[in-house]
Amino acid sequence: MRAVFHVLSFLAVIAAGFWAYRENYATQTAMREVRTLQREITALRDSLAMMRAEWAYLNRPERLRELVVLNFDALQLLPMEPAQFANPADLAYPPPTIPAIPAPDGQAFDGIDDGATALLPHDGESS
């Protein structure tokens, strides 16, 4: 009985040692990975900051102004002026489309259909 107990505890020690060994290396791998990722994040952040700076540099008002002058033929952009404000009421909106009304029983509903087309602004040839 004692011998069996000794053998079992010896096996348990071996198993625990093996587990600890594996965990140790797994942790080290994970740590290395974290370090790599952090370096990558830092590098990406740096390049993001650089790109934001470059974006701001390329979009600086002075340069845009020059580009607008250079490309006037294609873009025809002018400074914003008070006269360019318009009233929403002055805008020409396209005529609203009237959706077809399905009849309750799924069949075409002749009487109302005619009436609906008659409401359209260009109702000449609707029959």
Place this chain on the structure above:
Amino acid sequence: MRTPLRPLPRILEARRQGANPDLIEGENRARRREQWREQTRGRASARLGLLAVAFACAYAVIGVRMGHLAAARPVEPIASAPGVEITAQRADIVDRHGRLLATNMSTHALYAHPQELTDPAGTARALAAIFPEMNAEDLARRFADGRRFLWLRKVMSPEQMQKVHEIGDPGLLFAPREMRLYPNGTLAAHVLGGAGFGTEGVQSAEVIGVAGIERALDSELRDPARAGRPLELSLDLSVQATVEEVLAAGIGLMNAKGGAAIVMDVRTGELVALASAPAFDPNDRPVPLVGKDDEASDSPLFNRAVQGVYELGSTFKIFAAAQAMELGLATPATMIDADAPMTWGKYRITEFDGHNYGPLLSLADVIAKSSNVGIAHVALMIGGERQKAFLAALGFFAPTPVELVEAQGARPLVPSRWSEIVTITASYGHGMSASPLHLAAAYAAIANGGVYLKPTLLRRQAPVSGTRVMSEDVAAKARAMLRGVVTHGTASFADVPGYEVAGKTGTADKPKKSGGYYKDKVINTFASMFPASDPRYVLIVTLDEPVDTTGSKPRRTAGWTAVPVAAEMIRRVAPLLGLRPQVEPVRAVALTAGAN
């Protein structure tokens, strides 16, 4: 084999010989005890040996670990918590819409270990070819004078770094650096100021603000607790760019030495644009003037909007008029004695160009025609003490609290003794000096219905409370007077269709250093607000030594110089600020009833 204590043959033998058999038993007992003792001692010493080995192992492990720790290179502890950002950087500065005004860039500094240089002379020549400011002989001499460390350059471009790499000398080394970058160049240069390096090490260098908001809010920008959150300014990049463009064009047209413009939101005190011309590039700040005869205002570093403490001239007249109405001494229709010239002791107060608007002028016309004599009489009605208290409430006796390091140094120049002649001259903006920013804050109080708000460069989310300096009714009447200046007064060029500009011109002679005033050097100011019926913004335009030469003789009044510039600024800026013109700028086609 265990021997019995009393073996029978020996007992019998002893009995036969008549000896005591107990002796045999005692002898055997003693032998047995001896054996047990031997056995126990052996076991104990084996245990002790094992224990000694265990202790030796433990001490060995500790010793090896200590030796390892002592010999190993120190490693930074790693912050392994997810989402922790690298926040050692200085915070970015953005405008009110999040557009970048200042950011950081990684670059490298260059240094040398001269004793490790393989070819000092050749390296010196190669470096001089890359960097224009270096001199080959000078560099070779410094490489050879026995020093072990030498800074060569604080920052360099990636191309320059590549060229230094190509020299390939092991004695040339790079140090990582964070560099402050202003991508918009000269835009808002006087607000941003600039940054430089503080304490420098090989691995990193401290970036510190040297001027403007970078210096004033330095500790806040460097605070690691910001965690990369940018500093939001109240400036609007497109408005600022337009203001600077129009101001620069206006300075050119009016042959001025310089100028300043301020756009301030009257409801929050936010400065939407703050420009001073000529400007500089904060990426490469010019060296400040240090000569004895140099005037600070000659340097582009000088912020005319904040540091330029000038006599602001007739723009001050509205304050006396508003105070007279606030105290119930006058209404816009009250007739004021405006018979020029006015004599006060040994002083003579005259009107511009020797005019006489008198004998009587309504208060509204005193402002519209900008009568010095009329407003002098109003100021005498108010009295010096009350006038001083009112101007103090409008912030004219203290530096502006704006977040610029230059603002604290720009204390208004006020006479120490507030005599009656000071009361008279201060009412039309002479004898005391203030910066255009002071004027903007005071005009904002008239524009927003009588509340003085502290001007700020930081974005405010909600309207703020200020101190009430006049009633809403008085502020509205003062605005109507200022509107009159534009519709039928000295600032008729400022009538931008649709935006109901109200404002006041001011022309002040520049004081000589030796005392007295120049005859042909003036500061022209136009302080305005728009739209007059419900003002949203105050605009101050100041031109330094302008002259309009389009007429038969040079004109130096604000109505001919600062006002047209301000009008163009309002025309360009108001749409950018989202203000709809209130009157239709283009008349709709008239509809006529057609015959049917």
